[in-house]
Amino acid sequence: MVHGPTAGSPVPPSAAPKDLPSVDRLLRDVAIAPLVAAHGHHFVAVQARRLLDNWRRLALDGALPAARLARLPQALESQCAARLAPRMRRVLNLTGTVLHTNLGRAVLADEAVQQVLACMGSPNNLEFDLALGARGDRDSLVEDLLCEITGAEAATVVNNNAAAVLLGIAALAGGREAIVSRGELVEIGGAFRMPDVMAAAGATLVEVGTTNRTHARDYEAAITPRTALLMKVHTSNYAIQGFTASVSEAELAPIAHARGLPLLTDLGSGSLVDLAQWGLPAEPLPQQMLADGCDVVTFSGDKLLGGPQAGLIVGRREYIQRIRKFPMKRALRLSKLPLAALEATLRLYLQPDRLTRDLPTLRLLTRPVADIEAQAARLLAPLQSALAPRYAVRVAAMRGQIGSGSLPVETLPSAGLAIAPQLPGKRGMGRALEELMTALRDLPLPVVARVQADELWLDLRCLDVSGAEAELLAQLPQLKAALS
Incomplete structure (x- = not known):
């Protein structure tokens, strides 16, 4: 532990502003030449000016030790490295939430x-038909895959599911009315609310039913000559329990079609395979929604599907064509890199027997608890050695989540390491846990965990990426040093 100067001990001399070199003089220092050669004169000069301005302020306050001046070249090197370090970085997700919205959702x-x-490193046929030698449509790269997997007549893609919903409503109900159950007027992350999306799409929202109960007759009574669309929204990020009633897509489709109206359903985090086959809670599938009579189905690419951020729109050809030709489509279209990732991800679904091996999202969701417990047992002693005597570590049973609004009331059995500060009482508990969380996030490969009941929990469900366990172990000496 570092202590300040004690009473009577000499105070280290402070540097004065005049002791600092000019930017030009610093850049002529032979120790700086490698920096200039590596990064160029302009970049190093900008960083040198910022560093000297900061040290000059410290010197004016008498807070710049004179001895630090000898390390000015090293300080400039560190500042250059910090400025060029990426802001978006890999992290180890030990929160227990597999599809963590703040940590990038699905791993590709x-x-x-x-x-x-x-496709990043060379030109590609994003909008070029290689068979015809003419301009092509980027949707064609994935449309046949989506149609084969879901049974849809046609498909198109945009940059996220909110965009898919916005575009679908605008193209099918802009300037007219769209009917939605009051119990399905959800708000998703970032305070985006379905009524606001509806308004932005230029449609008039017509609410039917009540928060907990909506009946088929409510939709029928609300249809007028101004009605353009009936809509269902999967309430994936909350659940209403108790005295409830809702109208399924299979019940609603005949009502819509009898009046010549399309039925659009938003599945949010829609899965393309039945999760129940692996003992997970079932989620509605686009395949089933289309079979039940839905004309348009929207869902996300980076949630249960396990791909990149994208909004997928599948359904009847006449409605998909209207959506594809709507002017807003160009502003919301998917760019080449997520489109390449989406195509590769969808191809995996052509081999469903291999999904739990090849698709990280399903591999993590179906990872056996026994494997996670064995991993926790392996990590217990090394972690305890790094954290003792300030923290105690134990193997613990845990419950995680799928995440990203998917099945919010369901949890996943898991295991991990529970870390508790060694304190005589509750006082200082929060500060000790915060210090540990900060030290974990400050590691070269940041570790993100969660606090549960006065302990820091490292849920290991997501620590199955090749080499990730070894990377965590390799950082433990640095963690020990940070907490000493």
């Missing part, structure tokens, strides 16, 4: 990563 499969790399 190796096949998707490789296809993105291939």
Whole structure:
């Protein structure tokens, strides 16, 4: 532990502003030459000016030790490195939430990563038909895959599911009315509310039913000559329990079609496979919604599907064509890199028997608890050694979540390491846990965990990426030093 000067001990001399070199003089220092050669004169000069301005302020306050001046070249080197360090970085997700919205949601499969790399480094046929040698449509890269997997007549894609919903409503109900159950007027992350999306799309929202109960007759009574669309919204990020009633897509489709209206359903985090086959809670599938009579189905690419951020729109050809030709489509279209990742991810679904091996999202969701417990047992002693004597570590059973609004009331059995500050009482508990969380986030490969009942929990469900366990172990000496 570092202590300040004690009473009577000599105070280290402070540097004065005049002791600092000019930017030009600093850049002529032979120790700076490698920096200039590596990064160029302009960049190093900008960083040198910022560093000297900061040190000059410290010197004016008498807070710049004179001894620090000898390390000015090293300080400039560190500042240059810090300025060029990426802001978006890999992290280890030990929160227990598999699809963590703040940590990038789905981890891409190796096949998707490789296809993105291939399309980043060279020209590609984004909008070029290689068979015809003419201009093509970027939707064609994934449309046949989506139609084969879901059974849809046609498909198109945009940059996220909120955009898919916005575009679908604008194209099918702009300037007219869209009917939605009051119990489905959801708000998703970032305070985006369905009524606001409806208004932005230029449609008039017509609410039917009540918060907890909506009946088929409510939709029928609300249809007027101004009605353009009936809409269902999957309440994926909350659940209403108790005295409830809702109208399924299978019940609602005949009502819409009898009046010549399309039915659009938003599945949010829609899965393309039945999760129940692996003992997970079932989610509605686009395939089933289309079979039940929905004309348009929208869902996300980076949630249960396990791909990049994207909004997928599948359904009847006449309505998909209207959506595809709507002017807003160009502003919301998917760019080449997520499109490459999406195509590669969708190809994995052609081999469903291999999904739990090749698709990280499903691999993590179906990871056996026994494997996670064994990993926790392996990490217990090394972590305890790094944190003792300030913290105690134990293997603990845990409950995680799927995440990103998927099945919010369901939890996943898991295991991990629970870390508790060694204090005589509750006082200082929060500060000790915050210090540990900060030290974990400050590691070269940041570790993100969660606090639960006065302990820091490292849920290990997501620590199955190749080499990730070894990377965590390799950082423990730095963690020990940070907390000493």
